[in-house]
Amino acid sequence: GQQLNQSPQSMFIQEGEDVSMNCTSSSIFNTWLWYKQDPGEGPVLLIALYKAGELTSNGRLTAQFGITRKDSFLNISASIPSDVGIYFCAGHPQGAQKLVFGQGTRLTINP
Amino acid sequence: GAVVSQHPSRVICKSGTSVKIECRSLDFQATTMFWYRQFPKQSLMLMATSNEGSKATYEQGVEKDKFLINHASLTLSTLTVTSAHPEDSSFYICSARDGTGRGGQETQYFGPGTRLLVL
Numbered sequence: 391g392q393q394l395n396q397s398p399q400s401m402f403i404q405e406g407e408d409v410s411m412n413c414t415s416s417s418i419f420n421t422w423l424w425y426k427q428d429p430g431e432g433p434v435l436l437i438a439l440y441k442a443g444e445l446t447s448n449g450r451l452t453a454q455f456g457i458t459r460k461d462s463f464l465n466i467s468a469s470i471p472s473d474v475g476i477y478f479c480a481g482h483p484q485g486a487q488k489l490v491f492g493q494g495t496r497l498t499i500n501p
Numbered sequence: 502g503a504v505v506s507q508h509p510s511r512v513i514c515k516s517g518t519s520v521k522i523e524c525r526s527l528d529f530q531a532t533t534m535f536w537y538r539q540f541p542k543q544s545l546m547l548m549a550t551s552n553e554g555s556k557a558t559y560e561q562g563v564e565k566d567k568f569l570i571n572h573a574s575l576t577l578s579t580l581t582v583t584s585a586h587p588e589d590s591s592f593y594i595c596s597a598r599d600g601t602g603r604g605g606q607e608t609q610y611f612g613p614g615t616r617l618l619v620l
Contacts, residue, residue, distance in 0.1 A: 423608065432507070432594045432611040433545070478544065480609075487533070489596075489609055491544045 396479050396492025404500050409466040411495045413479035421482045422455050422462040423489070428475045436477075437464070459484075466497075474499050503529050505597045507612035514585055515620055522580045522615045524595030530575035531597035535609065536568070539592045551578045585619040592616055 396413045403409060413422070421440055425433035437448050439455035439462060446453055453464045462481070466473055479492040504527040514520050524534055532553050537545040549559045549570050557570035567589075569581040578597075582589055594614040598607050 421607075425611070430592075430614070430616065432505075432614040435608065435610060438608050482607075488547060488550065489535070493544050 394479055394481065394490055394492040396495055398495060399493065400496040400498070402498045402500065403469060405469060405471060407469055409469055409473070409497060410463060411477060411479075412461060412463040413481075413492045414461040415481070415483075415490075416460070418459045418484045419462075419481035419490075420459075420484050422453070423480045424451075424453050424462070424464045425478045425480060426475050427478060427494075433478055469497075469499055471499055471501060473497060503527075503597070503599050503608075503610040505595065505610045505612040507595055507615050509615060510613060511616045511618075513618045513620065516586050517584055520582045520585055520617060522582075522593055522595070522617075524578045524580070524597070524612050526576045526597040526599075526610075529597070529599045531578075531599065532575060533598040534572060534578040535596040535598070536570060536578075536580050537594045537596065539594060539614075545594060548580075582617065585617070587619045590617055590619045 394413050394415050423438050424436045427433045437446050437453040442459045443457045444455040450467045476494045476496050478494050480489050506525045508523045534551040536548045538548050539545050547560050548563045549557045551557045551570045551572040553572045559565045572578040592614050595612045596609045598609050
């Protein structure tokens with residue numbers, strides 16, 4: 391079935407540093423969604439991308455829909471302690487209604 | 502963004518009993534809702550797709566007689582874990598699709614999850 395490769399699996403950074411994570415696929419996706427999940431909570435939508443090449447920001451977060459429609463990245467600038475959590479990329483493969491998830495990136499921030 | 506609620510947030514039950522989890526879209530109508538299961542330190546695993554007014558579509562390996570799904574209205578879907586056993590203990594998360602997104606695209610919003618512990 392469809393799979394998304396998300397990297398890195400985990401990140402340990404200092405507060406104030408910038409963060410970058412990405413997802414790639416072997417097939418074309420129609421949408422890319424980035425979620426953040428805190429422990430014991432459901433995923434919260436951060437950014438939704440609908441067009442190839444689209445670059446969208448949400449505060450300190452920026453995400454882009456790759457031009458090939460097979461990848462996406464999420465950047466977080468000037469990280470703060472509340473950015474800690476697990477970030478998931480997800481997307482709708484072409485012709486499918488099911489959302490496919492990446493494996494997640496666990497972000498840990500040292501104050 | 503859109504809000505999806507789940508109830509209960511946490512439930513502990515005895516083995517052999519049934520547990521019902523409710524999922525509601527609070528500010529939009531959802532013709533399609535999804536039920537996921539998540540084990541510790543893993544990604545979300547889709548269990549079934551619930552379409553309003555029709556039978557749910559289950560993923561391979563998910564027992565439809567054990568995980569009963571009802572999507573009776575555009576804002577409510579329920580998941581009933583029948584004859585629960587300790588191995589059913591997990592974090593269950595619902596999601597609702599908002600079809601009113603930009604350019605006709607659809608976005609999925611997730612509920613806060615339900616932690617089920619079967620003793």
